[in-house]
Amino acid sequence: MAKLLPISNCIKTLRERNGEMTQSQLGEAVGVTRQTVAAxxxxxxxxxxxTAFRIAREFKVSINDVFEWDESSV
Amino acid sequence: MAMSKIFNMENIMSFQEKSAWIMALALIVTTGMCSWSVYEASVAAGELVSPNLSMISSYTLMLVVIVVVGQIVISIRSPKQAATPADEREIAIERRSGYTSGWVIGIGVVSALLNYLHWNDGDLLFYMVLGSTALSAIVDYVYRIVLHRSALF
Structure with missing residues (x-):
């Protein structure tokens, strides 16, 4: 299984809450590709x-509400 | 419908990855053909043949044609992606693959120079430098594809 990086996020949940926003739509809004959003x-x-701030701004939440340091994966 | 989904690379690969595939395949094909020509001519002559400008330029032209046609095709198929510059992850991928390929060409050229100092063979020096250049470019694009697929860095 591929190694996970220590910064976890809830982007998928936020996309689903925001009118089923697609990865492409989010990528376009923050200036990255769909593949980067997926990664x-x-x-x-x-x-x-x-980019982290842009993503948080897109969902109108703070950066801490989107990203979190995952101590267990360090 | 199912077939169009299978061949719809729009959502699977970014433009940069498609471009890397074209470059890698074009380089592997032309380098392979060029190497085989030199090998066959050398076997027939019984020694390493001298570099031939017409042969090298014909394979270079072939490489350019394959790359230009390939880039035009993917640009026509994904015009929006083609107009978008590389994003931060893609730039990081290019930087990392470029670093690795830099080592490949560096080691290749130093080996070629050491080989020349020992054997004093200019033809071999030429082929080793040309081969290192081609190998470094292949490593660059293949590693880009690997990083696009895994993105672990």
Whole structure:
């Protein structure tokens, strides 16, 4: 099984809560590809701070509500 | 419908990954053909043949044609993706694969120079430098594909 990066997130849940937003739509809104959104959701890529803020802003929540440091995977 | 879904790479691969596939395949095919031509000519001559400008330029032209046609095809199929610049993850992938391929060409060229100092064979020096350049480019694009697939960094 692929190693997970230590920053967990709830982007998928937030997308579903926001009118079933697709990964492509979110990617377009924050300036990354659909593949990058998928990689962030699956914890295979940690976004830059700027992209993390853009994602939080898109869902109108704070960055802490989207991303969390997962102590168990360190 | 099912077939169109299978061949619809739009959602599976980003434009950068499709582009890397084209470059990798084009480089592998042309480098393989060029290497085979040199090998066959050398076997027939009984020694390593001297580099031939017309042969090298014909394979270079073939590489350029395959890459240009391939890029045009993927750009036509995904015009929106083609117009979008690489994002932060794709730039990080390019940086990492470029670092690795830099080592490949560096080791190849130093080996070629050491080989020249020992054997004093200019033809072999040429082929080793050309081979290192091609191998480094292949490593660059293949590693990009691997990173696009795994994205673990």
């Amino acid at each position: 962030i959701e699956q914890r295979r890529y940690s976004p830059s701070l700027e």
